[in-house]
Amino acid sequence: MAHKRDREATRARLLDCARVRFARDGYDGASVRDVAGDVGVDPALVFRYFGSKSKLFTEAMATSSAPVVLPDGPVDELPAKLLRDLVFEDWAEYAGEHPLIAMLRSAGHEDMRDRVREQVCNGYLGVLKELADGNDDAELRTELFAAWLLGIGILRTAVGTPTLAKATEQDLLPHLATVGEALFGRPIPIPAED
Amino acid sequence: MAHKRDREATRARLLDCARVRFARDGYDGASVRDVAGDVGVDPALVFRYFGSKSKLFTEAMATSSAPVVLPDGPVDELPAKLLRDLVFEDWAEYAGEHPLIAMLRSAGHEDMRDRVREQVCNGYLGVLKELADGNDDAELRTELFAAWLLGIGILRTAVGTPTLAKATEQDLLPHLATVGEALFGRPIPIPAED
């Protein structure tokens, strides 16, 4: 007996595995058979529960349990926290990449594009917005900073640029402070090493 | 008569179409039948000429006619030129995205990853390197700036963040100068509007 016959539990496990598969392999790279195999269930069950691969994908993204744990605390500590989350956290189950970066692989699909945008806007940008208070072009500055963090993550994990790939968090923090101060006109403290 | 029987010419046309297809649809999304169809030739011919889809891909990327026209001229004008190339150029045939950003869709494949890295390192980073002269962490600063440009391009075209998607080149140039100066410790001129 692999598992009890529980519709909701099986559905939830399918969604969990689908999330990882889609993020790691992209929409096209992840097959329904793969997801079903992870759960240890017949592929046909996926279609019984979700109707189609596309709907499985949409629901998996929409019910993302905890794609991002948005940090709180003093605003000027946010850049360092986001840097850690986006760049230096160990996302082993997502093939070493932040789920957001991994999801960009599927950006050809409209659903994924919308989902990523929503996550970036309502998540990261909403959190970063306070930093730009008092500046003109506040939204633009916020998005520019987010673009930088995203670009760093991509160069590190998806491209594998030599210096950045080897850089540690401590290497990046001073530059994070420099750019953050230039962009937001306020000092960005460098947290102590732990 | 569609075209003359010219092995080299047909090969070259296949490579051209393959480049666009791979960049726009990704490695998995682009089929050999698509590429052959673009050229108006039988798919089997592709295998006769290149052996496999993977080899077609590798050769298409390696012989990239002009994936990037690296700008020259005074070093402090490079940021603005790269911003235009990466973010504001009209890459209509690549579905509106810079080829480099489009190629990231295929970064799951090792070949593509290597190719993108090579292009970034020997292309953009090589050009930008001079800007960091005189700083410690010169390579890191260079890669961080490249990460920023890349991130801007991705947020604009692949994610579609609201403010950045609507921003014009003139909107971004002041911030480019600000961040560039902070990162490289030298003034970055803002070119006049044309």
Place this chain on the structure above:
DNA sequence: TCCCTAAGTCATCGATCGATGACTTACCTG
């Protein structure tokens, strides 16, 4: 214990993909 409902499975379809090998046709040479 019986049995009915729902959870899960099996067999299979049609489309598409990469790939192969035998075939046909166009062009150049003598």
Place this chain on the structure above:
DNA sequence: CAGGTAAGTCATCGATCGATGACTTAGGGA
């Protein structure tokens, strides 16, 4: 104009994918 060679085509294979519908089996209530 004849004929050989190379450019290009056709038929087809095996694998994989999403998807469907009929089937089997588990398990709780009477």
